[in-house]
Amino acid sequence: xxxxxxxxxxxxxxxxxxxxxHVCKRYPExxxxxxxxxxxxxxxxxxxxxxxxGAGKSTLLxxxxxxxxxxxxxxxxxxxxxxxxxxxKIPYHRRQVGMIFQDHRLLPDRSVFENVALPLVVAGLGHxxxxxxxxxxxxxxxxxxxxxxxxxxxxxxxxQRVGIARAVVARPPLVLAxxxxxxxxxxxxxxxxxxxxxxxxxxVTLMIATHDLARVGxxxxxxxxxxxxxxxxxTGVC
Amino acid sequence: MARPQSRRRSGPxxxxxxxxxxxxHLQSAAATLGRLLHAPLATGMTVAVIGIALALPAALYVLTxxxxxxxxxxxxxxxxxxxxxxxxxxxxxxxxxxxLREWPEFRRVQVIGAAxxxxxxxxxxxxxxxxxxxxxxxxxxxxxIAPQPVYATPAEIAGLEERLGQLPEVDFVRVDxxxxxxxxxxxxxxQTLVLLLAGLLGLxxxxxxxxxxxLEIQNRRGEIEIMELVGATASFIRRPFLYAGAWYGLLxxxxxxxxxxxxVVALQGPVSRLANLYRSEFPLAGLGAVALLIILGGSxxxxxxGSWIAVNRHLRGVExx
Numbered sequence: 001x002x003x004x005x006x007x008x009x010x011x012x013x014x015x016x017x018x019x020x021x022h023v024c025k026r027y028p029e030x031x032x033x034x035x036x037x038x039x040x041x042x043x044x045x046x047x048x049x050x051x052x053x054g055a056g057k058s059t060l061l062x063x064x065x066x067x068x069x070x071x072x073x074x075x076x077x078x079x080x081x082x083x084x085x086x087x088x089k090i091p092y093h094r095r096q097v098g099m100i101f102q103d104h105r106l107l108p109d110r111s112v113f114e115n116v117a118l119p120l121v122v123a124g125l126g127h128x129x130x131x132x133x134x135x136x137x138x139x140x141x142x143x144x145x146x147x148x149x150x151x152x153x154x155x156x157x158x159x160q161r162v163g164i165a166r167a168v169v170a171r172p173p174l175v176l177a178x179x180x181x182x183x184x185x186x187x188x189x190x191x192x193x194x195x196x197x198x199x200x201x202x203x204v205t206l207m208i209a210t211h212d213l214a215r216v217g218x219x220x221x222x223x224x225x226x227x228x229x230x231x232x233x234x235t236g237v238c
Numbered sequence: 239m240a241r242p243q244s245r246r247r248s249g250p251x252x253x254x255x256x257x258x259x260x261x262x263h264l265q266s267a268a269a270t271l272g273r274l275l276h277a278p279l280a281t282g283m284t285v286a287v288i289g290i291a292l293a294l295p296a297a298l299y300v301l302t303x304x305x306x307x308x309x310x311x312x313x314x315x316x317x318x319x320x321x322x323x324x325x326x327x328x329x330x331x332x333x334x335x336x337x338l339r340e341w342p343e344f345r346r347v348q349v350i351g352a353a354x355x356x357x358x359x360x361x362x363x364x365x366x367x368x369x370x371x372x373x374x375x376x377x378x379x380x381x382x383i384a385p386q387p388v389y390a391t392p393a394e395i396a397g398l399e400e401r402l403g404q405l406p407e408v409d410f411v412r413v414d415x416x417x418x419x420x421x422x423x424x425x426x427x428x429q430t431l432v433l434l435l436a437g438l439l440g441l442x443x444x445x446x447x448x449x450x451x452x453l454e455i456q457n458r459r460g461e462i463e464i465m466e467l468v469g470a471t472a473s474f475i476r477r478p479f480l481y482a483g484a485w486y487g488l489l490x491x492x493x494x495x496x497x498x499x500x501x502v503v504a505l506q507g508p509v510s511r512l513a514n515l516y517r518s519e520f521p522l523a524g525l526g527a528v529a530l531l532i533i534l535g536g537s538x539x540x541x542x543x544g545s546w547i548a549v550n551r552h553l554r555g556v557e558x559x
Contacts, residue, residue: 065467067558088472095469105464122470124262166468 015043016079017174017205018064023073025059025229033059034229037073041207043173045237046200048216049209051226057209060226061176064207065097066090078173095123098167102179104159106151112138112162113147119170137169141195157188164195168204175199177208181215189215263477270481274489281489284450288443288490292537293497295436296525300498302428304523309421318398319412320381326407328352331379334407338381343389343398348382355380378409440540443490447483447544454479455552463558472553479549480542487541491534499524 018041025034034056041047049057062068063075066082075082078096085093098119106115113134120130138144141161143154151159160180167175177196181189193215200206200221210216216223225233274281320338322331328351335349350358355377359365385398395413403411455462465475502524513520525533 067467091466091469091471091474093469094467099467105467107461107464118465119468122465122468122474124259170468 017041017043017045017077018207019074019076020060020063021074021076023063023070023075025056025063025068026071032229034063034070037229037231039224039231039234041205042237043205044200044203046196046206046219046221047208048219048221048223049207049226050211050213050216050223053211055226056229057226058178059229061099061178061207061209064174064176065099066093091122095119095170096172096174098170098172098175100160100163100167100175100177100180102182104151104163106159106162106166108151110150111147112143112149112151112154115151115162116147116165116169118166123170133169133171134165137165140168140198141165156183157191160184160188160192161195164192168199174205175207177206177210179209179211181210181212186214190218193218266477267481267485270478271485273478274482274485281486284446284486285489285493287446288486288537288541289493289497291439291442291446292490292494292533295432295439296494296498296529296533297501298428298432298435299529300502300523300525302425302432305421305428306425307523308520309418309425317385317395317414317418318383318402319414320383320402321409321412322379322381322407323409324378326379328379330407331381334405335381338383343385343394344383345386346382346384350380350382352377352379440536443487443537443540444544444547447486447541448548450486451479451483451545451548452552454482455548455556459556462553462556466556467558476549476553479553480545483541483543483545483548484538485541487538487544488534490541491537494537495525495530495533 018039020037020039023034023037024032026032037056037060049060051057059068063070063082064077066085069083077093080093082093107118110118116134116137117130120133125133135144135147138147141164143158143161143165146154146158151162154162160183164177164180167177180196181192184192189212196206196208197219222237223233223235224231320334322334326334328349331349331351335347338344338347352375356369356375359377360369383402385395389395389398399411399413402408462475502522506522509520509522
């Protein structure tokens with residue numbers, strides 16, 4: 001197995017990557033999704049985010065990726081207050097955050113290679129560099145041989161690995177995963193979590209929302225428990 | 239191990255940016271064309287609609303252009319015919335012509351002597367026998383006068399007509415310009431109609447392209463959302479749609495040119511036969527290089543503006559969820 005040096009993470013340096021400051025998120029149709037949420041996360045940390053569905057896990061991740069803005073309070077990522085980030089800067093913020101979804105969000109009419117290359121293409125990288133980095137990322141998730149395949153030709157676990165390769169190919173310092181193993185059987189989800197563990201080992205900051213408590217138990221990482229939009233438990237850095 | 243990305247934004251450096259930018263544009267333009275050609279039926283229909291819409295004013299333009307040329311050819315001839323008294327000799331006619339050539343209003347004064355006029359008539363089929371019946375030449379000497387263009391207005395011509403009629407040598411004056419001027423006015427009207435029609439159908443092209451791009455945005459909504467998720471800027475997402483609009487316009491303009499050229503080629507035969515019946519030749523003019531450039535540039539601009547409007551109206555609503 002090759003090393004993970006290609007993923008450019010950060011050493012655990014005490015540098016603050018995420019800070020939530022009394023954050024509330026209220027949807028007009030279903031009330032508070034998050035209420036008075038405050039926490040801090042340091043560079044290189046790996047955090048599990050657990051709780052029942054509807055507890056606010058996805059909302060929390062969406063606030064970090066700026067898919068939503070909080071109703072109240074402040075979200076600070078990489079030292080930048082997202083509330084003051086102008087609309088035109090959002091793309092550059094998202095390039096610093098790799099996002100992984102339960103439903104993979106792959107483009108069905110593009111090959112595995114093209115899907116993984118997308119973050120590099122939008123960042124304007126050259127052909128050679130894109131080819132090099134995409135193959136490195138596909139190699140890490142064990143799909144180098146499937147680069148020409150279309151997503152439909154892949155199994156659910158493979159599709160999720162393509163989604164993971166896409167999230168890390170641009171070497172973002174922060175990776176968010178929203179129920180990445182929601183549709184996978186235990187063996188496959190163990191594989192996915194092993195991948196995350198390896199990213200963590202090279203210093204990537206990860207936040208993984210999951211209700212797969214068996215997997216969470218396998219690792220000894222900081223875990224947040226959300227319930228009805230409130231942080232009811234934070235195990236702290238293990 | 240490389241350094242943390244937060245301190246070094248991934249992407250091209252400033253130095254390689256212009257090249258990468260141009261490269262991306264070329265690639266985007268080519269990729270968009272490839273995508274359009276990949277769906278030949280849908281693209282063909284949109285292009286055909288644009289082509290037909292643009293062909294209509296272009297064909298009308300070609301029509302008025304040809305008529306103008308036809309009339310312009312006639313305009314070279316005498317606008318005023320001065321019929322001298324029967325008893326004046328050709329030498330007298332030359333004298334009158336010499337005096338009239340001093341007038342600043344006239345561009346050309348041509349003497350058609352009585353004998354020359356008779357010879358001209360004789361050359362016409364059927365006239366020879368009739369003229370042989372006559373013992374004397376019934377034709378007077380005629381001065382064919384072309385006024386300077388600045389004096390070719392109805393008011394000036396009317397003034398000239400009166401002054402010339404007062405000359406003692408002149409039997410009567412005939413002005414040929416009246417119908418030409420009316421025709422000229424009709425042509426001007428037609429040209430204004432061409433412009434109005436072009437404006438109206440140009441607006442139509444704008445709507446066609448706008449609607450096509452709107453549908454395209456709807457169809458690719460998922461893709462746009464994913465692009466936004468991985469950090470594509472608004473201009474990056476806009477670009478292929480704008481190129482698609484420009485391509486639609488350009489291809490539509492080309493097909494309009496093709497349709498008009500086809501019509502000109504098809505009409506050339508009948509027009510030649512008609513001209514032959516008038517013992518004349520009339521080569522139909524197609525769309526000239528300048529007109530073609532205007533059509534292509536205009537249609538491309540229309541496509542670009544149409545897609546710009548659609549993109550600005552509809553891309554704003556696409557947010558990842």
